């Protein structure tokens with residue numbers, strides 16, 4: 001598998017994966033997509049503190065956007081990723097990393113964790129379908145779900161995987177994802193979520209926000 005750097009239209013870099021024949025972000029703007037489709041869609045600015053699960057961490061842009069928006073408040077992030085090669089690019093990018101918290105993300109890439117008084121990030125390497133099973137019930141306010149497309153990476157868009165996401169989310173917790181594909185929304189509903197449109201950014205269709213409206217396990 002090879003990855004090749006690509007510049008996106010807001011000036012932030014991303015990569016193209018030869019294995020999936022897709023880019024890691026929309027070529028319309030990687031930074032903008034990370035900020036609007038995930039942090040803004042989940043409404044994290046309205047929260048006093050946040051526990052976030054970033055599934056398909058990659059270059060960590062979705063987490064970095066959340067840290068930048070959340071300055072001064074407590075934020076704790078767990079990232080799930082299986083490809084060390086893309087995580088290594090965070091360090092190789094140096095000053096090209098497009099978020100102010102680049103130093104934090106470099107530390108996460110190298111040491112798999114970062115902690116200060118307000119910010120904590122832990123990166124767990126492995127297949128997300130397995131690593132998610134070790135996370136506690138009702139422990140996250142938001143999930144950023146950013147796999148390659150349902151066509152190329154169907155295993156991370158299944159009802160079975162969404163049931164695990166439902167389990168780890170707190171009541172009224174939200175999942176933000178870029179896809180509005182019918183199979184994705186149907187699987188969210190089958191797993192117990194309510195589904196609404198997310199923002200329209202760089203595409204004709206909206207993103208998706210799925211909410212754990214009622215927790216039957218409590």
Ligand SMILES: C[S@@+](CC[C@H](N)C(=O)[O-])C[C@H]1O[C@@H](n2cnc3c(N)ncnc32)[C@H](O)[C@@H]1O
Pocket residue numbers: 023024025034055056057058059060061062080081082083086126127128129146147148153156
């Ligand atoms: C579209 S990219 C995510 C981009 C990322 N959010 C970022 O900001 O760079 C999809 C990511 O999912 C990862 N991935 C694919 N299958 C996975 C799996 N089963 N478990 C964990 N990560 C996986 C890929 O390695 C890739 O980094």
